[in-house]
Amino acid sequence: MMAYKGAIQRGCRVAAELVLDPAAGGHALVAVAYASNARSRGSRALTVAPGMTDHCEIPTSDREKGMVRITVDLNRDADPATLTVYVDGQVADSAQLAGDTTWVYAVS
Amino acid sequence: MGVRRVLVLALAGVAVLAAPSAAQDAAADRCRSALLARPNPPTRIIDPCHELAVAAVSDRTSRYWVSPRDVQSGVGGSAAPAGSPAQGSAVPSTMPTALAATTVAAVAHDSGTTTITAISLNPMILFSASGDPLEIARLSRLLDITLFVPVDGLDEDDDGRIDYAGARLRINLMAGSQSHDLLDRLSEAVRAEMDLASLIQPVLSEATDPGKCVASLNASDATTAVVTESCDGPLPVQVDEARYTGLRAAMREAREAADARYLGLDLRVDTGDPVFGTAHHAPGTSLVAAVAAGRRITDATGGASTGIRGRVGARYVTLRDTTVTDWQLDGGLAFEASRQVEDQRIELSLGLEFRFSGNRTSAEVLRTRYAEIRGGITVPIAGASAVVVSLSAPIWGDVSPTLSVSGNWRQLLGALSGS
Numbered sequence: 001m002m003a004y005k006g007a008i009q010r011g012c013r014v015a016a017e018l019v020l021d022p023a024a025g026g027h028a029l030v031a032v033a034y035a036s037n038a039r040s041r042g043s044r045a046l047t048v049a050p051g052m053t054d055h056c057e058i059p060t061s062d063r064e065k066g067m068v069r070i071t072v073d074l075n076r077d078a079d080p081a082t083l084t085v086y087v088d089g090q091v092a093d094s095a096q097l098a099g100d101t102t103w104v105y106a107v108s
Numbered sequence: 109m110g111v112r113r114v115l116v117l118a119l120a121g122v123a124v125l126a127a128p129s130a131a132q133d134a135a136a137d138r139c140r141s142a143l144l145a146r147p148n149p150p151t152r153i154i155d156p157c158h159e160l161a162v163a164a165v166s167d168r169t170s171r172y173w174v175s176p177r178d179v180q181s182g183v184g185g186s187a188a189p190a191g192s193p194a195q196g197s198a199v200p201s202t203m204p205t206a207l208a209a210t211t212v213a214a215v216a217h218d219s220g221t222t223t224i225t226a227i228s229l230n231p232m233i234l235f236s237a238s239g240d241p242l243e244i245a246r247l248s249r250l251l252d253i254t255l256f257v258p259v260d261g262l263d264e265d266d267d268g269r270i271d272y273a274g275a276r277l278r279i280n281l282m283a284g285s286q287s288h289d290l291l292d293r294l295s296e297a298v299r300a301e302m303d304l305a306s307l308i309q310p311v312l313s314e315a316t317d318p319g320k321c322v323a324s325l326n327a328s329d330a331t332t333a334v335v336t337e338s339c340d341g342p343l344p345v346q347v348d349e350a351r352y353t354g355l356r357a358a359m360r361e362a363r364e365a366a367d368a369r370y371l372g373l374d375l376r377v378d379t380g381d382p383v384f385g386t387a388h389h390a391p392g393t394s395l396v397a398a399v400a401a402g403r404r405i406t407d408a409t410g411g412a413s414t415g416i417r418g419r420v421g422a423r424y425v426t427l428r429d430t431t432v433t434d435w436q437l438d439g440g441l442a443f444e445a446s447r448q449v450e451d452q453r454i455e456l457s458l459g460l461e462f463r464f465s466g467n468r469t470s471a472e473v474l475r476t477r478y479a480e481i482r483g484g485i486t487v488p489i490a491g492a493s494a495v496v497v498s499l500s501a502p503i504w505g506d507v508s509p510t511l512s513v514s515g516n517w518r519q520l521l522g523a524l525s526g527s
Contacts, residue, residue: 004146004150004162004163004166004167005150006151006152006153006159007150007152007153007154007159008152033294033295034298035295035299035301035302036302037302037305037306041295041302042295043295043298045294065155065158066302067162067165067298067305069166069297069298071294092152102170104162105162106154106159106161106162106305108154108155108158108159
């Protein structure tokens, strides 16, 4: 599932936290990538074991507009998992996932 | 007269300055309306035309995103006590248990039958605060500890000591490793998307109906003429599908690295009589330190996979009733084949395990100078449990053949997740 989620303020830190249920069939991968319209970019990725919680975080430029893409790759569609996106430590979005997911944010 | 001229010029100046701002406001309003008309309208809008451009690009690139999950493997991590008669597969993996696992095995060998139970725990669960899952997660992939004992008679010889027990420490040296290739490709893909959004934004700002423009851009059957008409001008959009194909492959590789490839340390301590009375003076203490590695390759359809795993290390033995000590070379090599069937994985393994030292006279009690074939089959019976049948037979040396039937349960502490 891929969804545009909305705008976030430039200069913020974006963190994606994945909670993967112990019943999951294998590791999940969560990746956060950022690009600005002035060539700044960066990415973080990590794997999360079944039953575990982990997060990756990326800063954004405070001078440039851009976009952030958060991708979760589950082992199976049925793997229970919850993705929460934090912007400067505050919850921006949170949802239980139903399969592989990509969320896109505009950095404005 | 002069005053009037100044006033006129001032008003003209204000009009000139205000016009672009008014035009920008109008464009922003149109883009805002288009954003709010989307099926899942965003709740946060700051720079509407920039955000509409990002949304339009993400809509378009989503076509090229295909889930790689069908070609990904599952993960092991059972409590099988490697090196004991209850070992469940040939050259077992050192992939740690994520949370906890337990095994109960019925074992048949030269001296009769034994029931061995083992439990694997991720020690971070014991020593980390349950309210801090992030801290647990950071260290959880590193290691686990397995403890095992025979449960049908801890001290059958009444000497006040447990007849046989052992501990295993599995350390995954690849924990947390990531694919640099994945990150590079991910950055490239998002960089390209941002470039597209930057190209689209001015067109959306000028369009009388930016929502219609975005719709035509993402319509699979839209022609260039239709897009140009909808957007009040040509739209310079090209999506490099190859970027997403490469990204998909990189993500699959990163997941495979976590699930199917390992390099670790396999540390073992055994105390007591590992042969359960078939040889006199066999009780003792042994220490094994080995390096283990494995690789599983999943076929393109995502169903079957094959793999190879090996282990080599040193074993030190000191016997309890004598002064005999020995240093041994300990290792093995095995092949595995597995297949994902719906939510379950059936696994077969077959391999050769060996131990060697220069001590010929005490080989039987030291359990050295032998090679054996070992095979195992794992049949899952539910999402996190399985039945395992394992058989070993010597092809050289004096060791007992074994047959074990065990039940494995994994990840029993699920309540800790996300707490």
